[in-house]
Amino acid sequence: MTTAVQPGGGNAARPSPSGLADVIDTILDKGLVIDAYVRVSLVGIELLTIDARVVVASVDTYLRFAEAVNRLDISQEKEGLPGLVGKLEEGGAKHKTKGAIEAAGDKLRDFAGDAKERAYSSRGRGGED
Amino acid sequence: MASSSDQQRASYVYGILPEDIELGSDMTGVGDPPGRLRVVRSDDLAALVSDVDPARPLGSPDDLRAHKEILDASAAEVPVLPLRFGAVLASDDAVATELLQPFHDEFSAALEQLDGLAEYVVKGRYVGPRILEEVLSGNPQAQRLREEIRGQDADATRDLRIQLGEIISDAISAKREKDTRALQDLMADHCAASFEREPTHEDDAVHVAFLVETGQEQDMEKAVEALARKWEGHVELHVLGPMAAYDFVGTTQPGG
Numbered sequence: 001m002t003t004a005v006q007p008g009g010g011n012a013a014r015p016s017p018s019g020l021a022d023v024i025d026t027i028l029d030k031g032l033v034i035d036a037y038v039r040v041s042l043v044g045i046e047l048l049t050i051d052a053r054v055v056v057a058s059v060d061t062y063l064r065f066a067e068a069v070n071r072l073d074i075s076q077e078k079e080g081l082p083g084l085v086g087k088l089e090e091g092g093a094k095h096k097t098k099g100a101i102e103a104a105g106d107k108l109r110d111f112a113g114d115a116k117e118r119a120y121s122s123r124g125r126g127g128e129d
Numbered sequence: 130m131a132s133s134s135d136q137q138r139a140s141y142v143y144g145i146l147p148e149d150i151e152l153g154s155d156m157t158g159v160g161d162p163p164g165r166l167r168v169v170r171s172d173d174l175a176a177l178v179s180d181v182d183p184a185r186p187l188g189s190p191d192d193l194r195a196h197k198e199i200l201d202a203s204a205a206e207v208p209v210l211p212l213r214f215g216a217v218l219a220s221d222d223a224v225a226t227e228l229l230q231p232f233h234d235e236f237s238a239a240l241e242q243l244d245g246l247a248e249y250v251v252k253g254r255y256v257g258p259r260i261l262e263e264v265l266s267g268n269p270q271a272q273r274l275r276e277e278i279r280g281q282d283a284d285a286t287r288d289l290r291i292q293l294g295e296i297i298s299d300a301i302s303a304k305r306e307k308d309t310r311a312l313q314d315l316m317a318d319h320c321a322a323s324f325e326r327e328p329t330h331e332d333d334a335v336h337v338a339f340l341v342e343t344g345q346e347q348d349m350e351k352a353v354e355a356l357a358r359k360w361e362g363h364v365e366l367h368v369l370g371p372m373a374a375y376d377f378v379g380t381t382q383p384g385g
Contacts, residue, residue, distance in 0.1 A: 023194055
């Protein structure tokens with residue numbers, strides 16, 4: 001069967017065909033509901049819905065975010081941080097070691113300091129640290 | 130009321146349309162093997178139906194897709210009231226007498242309202258590393274936690290990880306609200322109605338359904354494209370549609 005959905009020219013913002021998750025978001029709890037129908041049993045949906053719907057902030061979610069931050073560190077380390085390190089040397093490191101990160105490499109520690117720096121400068125330079 | 134001559138067949142209903150529709154040949158619907166699509170008419174209304182075996186469960190990915198594709202293809206041509214997945218009546222006769230006739234006035238009025246309108250869903254997701262960096266750089270407490278956790282044993286730092294994750298989760302929620310408002314403001318001139326959907330993923334930036342007039346699609350698309358450019362690198366935006374107006378039916382209008 002053909003649908004009227006046009007995939008468009010590869011531009012991200014053009015209408016695109018739905019993936020299964022989008023289908024589920026759309027047809028399982030939206031649309032007209034009628035009272036008087038014969039119930040046929042529905043299979044498979046339970047499982048799919050859990051994956052595809054409902055965001056409940058939970059400890060699991062939080063841990064996943066923390067893990068993502070962790071991965072962020074790793075991927076940045078891989079890329080190397082020459083630009084950031086360079087910038088840090090220019091700006092002078094005000095980073096105070098908190099004691100908890102002895103094991104971390106210099107680069108990473110420097111990056112944290114630099115991230116702080118950038119946060120201040122984006123607010124208008126005048127950090128009062 | 131329904132004819133009980135054939136116990137093995139029931140009528141699966143996709144949606145309700147104006148009576149004067151024509152079906153392409155060879156269209157099939159849900160079920161395995163899929164039933165052939167047909168039209169049940171009553172007065173000025175029609176229902177799209179196909180046979181299903183009521184003894185066999187429904188809900189495979191193919192079933193779900195078939196339901197939606199049939200409705201979306203129809204919605205591109207005529208106004209459609211989409212039914213929620215899984216509506217089955219005992220027979221075509223029951224579709225006419227238990228669905229189309231008793232609710233005739235409501236269905237007619239709703240179809241009239243939907244005439245010339247189609248639904249589009251704009252969905253955006255934050256780009257993983259970027260959103261985390263944004264949140265971290267704007268939040269000294271999160272940065273401090275990040276440092277404390279870095280390189281440490283996962284179990285030993287569980288509480289700190291939870292704290293960090295909660296900060297990020299809250300920050301993303303706040304951002305999501307702000308970005309959703311921005312999208313809705315931007316679209317206000319290009320849509321007849323909008324409906325904010327629940328986020329479906331913790332990285333969701335926006336998830337909003339819009340009812341768009343035929344002829345306005347290009348304006349709508351341009352507006353979304355402009356936003357996509359503005360958010361490039363931060364949010365990946367997608368437009369789904371045109372589709373049936375799933376988000377705009379289903380609640381009974383008081384009074385009618």
